[in-house]
Amino acid sequence: MSLEHAILGFLNYEPMSGYDIKKIVDISVSHFWPAVQSQIYKTLARMEKEDWLTVETISQDPRPPRKVYHLTNSGRQELFRWLNEPQSASEVRLAWLIQIFFGGRMEDAQVIALLEHQLNLQRKKLIGFTSIPDETKQDMQDDDPRDKFFWMLTIDYGVSQAIAQVKWLETAINTIKQGEYHLPTIQA
Amino acid sequence: MSLEHAILGFLNYEPMSGYDIKKIVDISVSHFWPAVQSQIYKTLARMEKEDWLTVETISQDPRPPRKVYHLTNSGRQELFRWLNEPQSASEVRLAWLIQIFFGGRMEDAQVIALLEHQLNLQRKKLIGFTSIPDETKQDMQDDDPRDKFFWMLTIDYGVSQAIAQVKWLETAINTIKQGEYHLPTIQA
DNA sequence: TAGTAATATATCACTGATGATATATACAAA
């Protein structure tokens, strides 16, 4: 239910339409909290019922009217209540790792192919991350430098996790290629 | 929909009841694909309808009968079809990172508290990971060494991701404490 | 002796998220 709170956070910057929110979600938080359009619209409707938002309908005939959402005091309160609430463990679902888990029943070559596929995906992700700042430099010109700092911090998180994953994938591939079925050394 | 395929994988080891599957999921794949009991039972029922499984009902009156599920040829085919299918990007949803994203609208102390909370969670996770092999050593005695190798590989993945996260959290906390709002250096 | 953990399954309301479809206009590029 954190999409609600992400939306509260964005509307705390400035009033926006569902369309605006979809765009900003895509370029900012989507790498750790994706949201499709239908989910955003449904959530906005629910939030309005909860009196966290008010709608300002700006008709622009004959185009569909812009429904610009504004944060209410109640909504702002809910945002800051939630920002103080420690969140429990992060949710992760890795279908590809289920495949690796059952790698014992596959040929080496097949497992390696799956790992190399993930390696490609992670490398592409890394390229995507490093290109985000350039793409959005224009939009971020007038942003608060403190807001910008935390934005960049979340990108840095994605980068560091992707790098760790690339390294793990490379090691795993090499271990299998060398035919060394020693248990990987676990050290914290 | 990968719970289905995880179940196919486990039943490929040997026939099991829903109860057995719940137990083995908890100690093996739950750190990257958690499943509650109701979800497992619902999925088993669906899989039986799809003819991927057959049920052998072993009555043990007056206790509820054990419904032992067996993989069919069709189910085994589906398992190996899926094991060959490259999976797309991994799903991640990190509510706490949404909070950090909006850290610009919080006091430093508050953001640091949130980061330290995550640091604790990750450190506990690491301790949990390193203790898994001891806990399950008995159960794994008679396991295939190749199966065991890939099991340990997935644990190693969790460990490496957790270590990377701990390092990132420590760095982020220090950066904020030093009041240095320089953008973190992104380097791939 | 009372409590609780383990064994084993069944079912249901709910919700977050997905994916598809629909409508309608303006404008730029091929």
Next chain:
DNA sequence: TTTGTATATATCATCAGTGATATATTACTA
């Protein structure tokens, strides 16, 4: 000229997953 993209919203079937509740016995333990 047609195709695609951007603007902007609406709705719906479907599903995976959660959480709660229910039943019923055995066996251990405080």
